[in-house]
Amino acid sequence: xxVSSIQQTSPGRFKIILEDGEEIRSTLSAVTDLRLFxxxxxNSEDLEELKLQSLRALSRERALEMVSxxxxxxxELMDKLIRKGADEDTARxxxxxxxxxxxxxxxxxxxxxxxxxxxxxxxxSRVKGELLRRGISRELAxxxxxxxxxxxxxxxxxxxxxxxxxxxxxxxKKISAALYRRGYSWAEIRSAFNRLDAEIEEY
Numbered sequence: 001x002x003v004s005s006i007q008q009t010s011p012g013r014f015k016i017i018l019e020d021g022e023e024i025r026s027t028l029s030a031v032t033d034l035r036l037f038x039x040x041x042x043n044s045e046d047l048e049e050l051k052l053q054s055l056r057a058l059s060r061e062r063a064l065e066m067v068s069x070x071x072x073x074x075x076e077l078m079d080k081l082i083r084k085g086a087d088e089d090t091a092r093x094x095x096x097x098x099x100x101x102x103x104x105x106x107x108x109x110x111x112x113x114x115x116x117x118x119x120x121x122x123x124x125s126r127v128k129g130e131l132l133r134r135g136i137s138r139e140l141a142x143x144x145x146x147x148x149x150x151x152x153x154x155x156x157x158x159x160x161x162x163x164x165x166x167x168x169x170x171x172x173k174k175i176s177a178a179l180y181r182r183g184y185s186w187a188e189i190r191s192a193f194n195r196l197d198a199e200i201e202e203y
Contacts, residue, residue, distance in 0.1 A: 001047055003040045006031060012061075016050070018042075026054035027061065056093055059086050063094040064103065073106050074099055075135025110136045110144035121154040126183020155184060155192045163196065 002019040009015050014031050016024040030036075030053045034046075042050065059081060066072060066080055074095045081091035098104045110131055117127045127148060131141040162175050172193065179189045 001042045001044075003036060003038055003042065005038050006036060016054075018047075024051060024054055025058060026050070027057040030054045030057040055090055059090050059094045060097060062086075063098055067098060067103050071109050071112065072104055073109055073135040074104055077104060079135070106136055106140055107144070109134075110140050111147060114144045114148050118148050118151065118154075121151070121158060121182065123151060123155075123179070123183030123185070123188065124148060125185070126181075129183070151184070151188075152192070152195075155179060155188060156195060158182075159192055159196055166196070 004017045004019050007015045007017065009025075012028045014026045014028065016026050016031070016036065018024070030050070034050055034053060036050070062084060063077060063081060066077060072080070077095045077098065078088075078091040081094055082088060086094070095104065099106075113131055113134065113136070114127055117130055122130075124145060128141055128145060131144060132138065136144070158179060159175055162178075163171060165171060176186075176189050176193075179192075180186065184192075
């Protein structure tokens with residue numbers, strides 16, 4: 001198959017037009033890596049390589065744009081690329097490529113998530129849920145959670161701001177439910193109320 005022409009469509013982007021009229025969107029890196037030029041003859045293997053490298057190059061650029069906006073886990077990046085139309089193999093290739101070059105790092109990302117949610121006063125189970133929801137592996141999640149600071153001050157402050165009457169069972173129950181939703185265990189909640197001289201019903 002003959003390359004009829006190579007047209008630049010935008011900075012770093014090209015359209016490769018084949019003799020049968022087929023058009024392949026590509027990038028400068030793919031064009032230069034494959035040493036393409038108008039009039040070059042491509043056999044079937046060359047053509048498949050061109051399509052593969054062009055697809056990967058375009059997907060890499062999209063992936064780089066995604067991680068430049070905010071941190072993403074390997075799985076989050078893959079999921080986003082697939083939602084944008086990439087097949088699973090291409091999405092995994094891009095995520096691996098960025099990971100190898102340090103653009104994504106699940107271990108660092110997990111630590112950042114733990115620090116963020118701990119600072120906001122969330123409990124262990126809620127933070128663990130956030131890690132897993134964002135595609136962090138269970139092994140990395142457990143390691144990151146070992147860095148989580150003691151939350152006694154956070155939970156005590158949460159209760160003291162909301163508890164007007166230590167003898168009001170309904171008020172205590174409502175606050176307890178809110179703390180449970182924030183990821184604290186019933187044992188942690190009970191201990192906190194005890195520290196503040198308020199009794200919590202057994203669950």
